[in-house]
Amino acid sequence: MISYQFGQNKFNFRAAAIMIEREHLLIQREADDDFWSLPGGRVELFEDSQSTIHREVREELGWENDVGPLCFYVENFFTFKGVHYHELSTYFQVNLLSPPEFIPEHDFNGIEQEVDVVFRWVAIEDLGSYNLKPSFLMTRLMHPLPLAGAEYQIEQESAPGSTDK
Template sequence: MISVRVNGQRFQVRAASIVIHDGHVLLHRAADDDYWSLPGGRVEIGEAASATVVREMKEELGEAVTCGPLVHVVENFFDIKGEPNHEIGFYFQVALSEGSPLVDKARSYSGLESDLRLMFQWHALLDLGSIDLRPAFLRNTLSTIPLVFSHVVHPGADDV
């Protein structure tokens, strides 16, 4: 995976899945986290970011997906447990396979990444403003249908 520590800061390349179905988006979080994010993971060296989202959905949920268009390129700056992070993110529109059992919005789904338990859940696009979704710019951009390509620096350069 493309993740290195340089001068006390972690740099990584991540690919994320934007799965929208019937006015809802599929989000996930680690069992002990209090915030939500788009499913995805770190890009492997030599792997296209579009292949990462397909691999991650298969590994974490056992779901075969189709990777669609690139929607966002994100330069994301944030801290996790006091460690500064600089992440380059590629966010793709992703479609579930026809007849996927994951379209049941009344339930949560469990996943696993290495030894980390993950919870997947559908959230109404209209309700995104009321949840802790990271990066936060997604609260607005995900509810703009059709999705529009953008390059995002989050937080903004003046906020870093």
Template sequence: MISLRIDGALFNYRVAGVAVLNGKVLLHKTPSDNYWTLPGGRCELFEFSKDTLQREMQEETGLNAEAGEMLWVSENFFLYNGDKYHEIGFYFEMQILNLPDQNDFLGSEGEDELLFHWHDVTDLHAIRVYPEFLMDALAKNPLEKGHHSSSFRDLDAG
């Protein structure tokens, strides 16, 4: 996984999928996190970003996903569990090929449980979503492509 510790901080290369269906977007979180984010994960060395998304969805949910067009590139600096992160994120349109329904479901990342929920895109300001640009970007129809950046944010703070 491309996550490098440099001078007491972490560089992270993350790929995430944007699945919007019937006005709802698929988000996930761990039970201990106080925010939601788009599903995805870290890219492996010499792995194409679209392949990362498909692999992560299969590993975490057992669902087959197909990555579409890239929507956003995001640069984020944040604190999480006491570590400073510099994260580059690629966000792709995503189709889930074997989606049985839009009910909540559980997944896993290694030993950690993941909660998946379809949130109404018009209600995202009522919950905590990270990166924060997603609250506005996901509410646009059609979704607009772009580049987003944010400076330090403490994800552990409520």
């Protein structure tokens, strides 16, 4: 995976999936976190972002998928558990080839045994009641604008040196 740590500073290259079924978005969080994010994972060296999404959705959920267009390219700066992150992320629209069992607002676990990740389908209109990171996703997914290609976003949640989560 493309992730490097230098003392209290860390760089990640992540790819994430925007999966929408029946006006619901799939979100995830680690069981002990107080925020949600979109499913995905770190890009492997010499792996393109679309392949990362395809692999991660299959590894984490066991779902066959078709990775669609790039929606967002994000530079995200944040502090988490005392480490300052600079994360580059790609966000792709993903279509599920065989939609899974669909129970809105119900937590479920993926198929990876070694991680404690919780998934949930949430109504797009209710995203404002979730602590979704990066935060621009709430606005952009609740009130979508026509995309003329991918959008570039910079998300700076805390200043370097801050101890914010």
